[in-house]
Amino acid sequence: MRAPHLSLRALRLSLRPPRLSTTAGGGALTCVLASLLVACASTAPVPKDKLAVAEQAVKRAEQAGAAEYASSELATAREKLTQAKGKADDEDKGRSAREADEIGRLADQAAVDARLAEARADAGKADKAVAELEDSVRAIREEAGRVQPPVSQPQSPPPPQQ
Numbered sequence: 001m002r003a004p005h006l007s008l009r010a011l012r013l014s015l016r017p018p019r020l021s022t023t024a025g026g027g028a029l030t031c032v033l034a035s036l037l038v039a040c041a042s043t044a045p046v047p048k049d050k051l052a053v054a055e056q057a058v059k060r061a062e063q064a065g066a067a068e069y070a071s072s073e074l075a076t077a078r079e080k081l082t083q084a085k086g087k088a089d090d091e092d093k094g095r096s097a098r099e100a101d102e103i104g105r106l107a108d109q110a111a112v113d114a115r116l117a118e119a120r121a122d123a124g125k126a127d128k129a130v131a132e133l134e135d136s137v138r139a140i141r142e143e144a145g146r147v148q149p150p151v152s153q154p155q156s157p158p159p160p161q162q
Contacts, residue, residue, distance in 0.1 A: 081114075083106050
């Protein structure tokens with residue numbers, strides 16, 4: 001069996017890229033491309049709820065004393081919140097859904113870091129309270145040992161008289 005023979009001209013025509021025409025087909029392609037550009041340039045909304053949650057978590061951690069007991073965790077939370085706010089404040093440029101997701105992710109991480117800082121601050125305060133309580137108990141025991149009268153020896157009954 002012999003393979004069908006294609007002429008060189010037919011082969012060239014089959015490999016040639018299609019031409020864009022200015023007819024209705026070309027207009028449809030232009031509309032599709034324009035709608036894709038508009039979709040890519042649209043601004044995704046800022047996750048303001050996540051930013052608010054992160055900001056409240058940082059404030060609670062600060063009020064719990066995280067600056068004293070968990071300063072590195074608090075600093076990390078503040079840094080991530082600042083990054084998220086900075087990216088969210090860029091209103092003049094278009095924001096993609098990916099950028100909005102990154103802002104939300106940074107805000108979530110800031111909230112988690114702040115909660116960790118708050119928990120460590122609470123634990124630090126509890127440890128300090130336990131140490132103070134142990135010191136008080138030790139002092140009370142020492143004082144109780146000094147105040148007690150010496151224990152007297154039980155007296156044996158007097159010998160019976162005869």
